[in-house]
Amino acid sequence: xxxxxxxxxxxxxxxxxxxxxxxxxxxxxxxxxxxxxxxxxxxxxxxxxxxxxxxxxxxxxxxxxxxxxxxxxxxxxxxxxxxxxxxxxxxxx
Numbered sequence: 611x612x613x614x615x616x617x618x619x620x621x622x623x624x625x626x627x628x629x630x631x632x633x634x635x636x637x638x639x640x641x642x643x644x645x646x647x648x649x650x651x652x653x654x655x656x657x658x659x660x661x662x663x664x665x666x667x668x669x670x671x672x673x674x675x676x677x678x679x680x681x682x683x684x685x686x687x688x689x690x691x692x693x694x695x696x697x698x699x700x701x702x703x
Contacts, residue, residue: 612648613638615680616694620652623674627660634659646683646693653690664690 616638621631634655641649653668660667668690675684675694683695 612696616648616650619675619678620650620671623671624656626674627656629656629659641691641693645687646685646695648696649687649691649693651691653686653692657690668692 624631624634636652636655638648638650653664656667657664668686672684672686672692680697680700681694682697685693687693
């Protein structure tokens with residue numbers, strides 16, 4: 611349920627980059643403890659087709675994800691991973 615929520619949101623954001631979801635095979639995983647509820651490598655995958663730095667792409671995506679109140683924390687880690695924590699309100703609904 612949680613992975614699907616984040617995947618759906620990211621797939622909608624792909625359109626802003628001029629891409630379709632079937633063109634981008636990214637992963638959403640449960641990261642090591644302390645790095646959030648979920649983590650994605652989508653910025654690394656997009657960097658190949660967009661020919662941009664993955665960290666820049668991750669910053670752009672994370673800024674858009676932060677506008678969604680279902681997430682309490684969205685941060686860029688390392689060279690371009692995006693780590694997400696779901697809000698208490700979302701988890702309890």
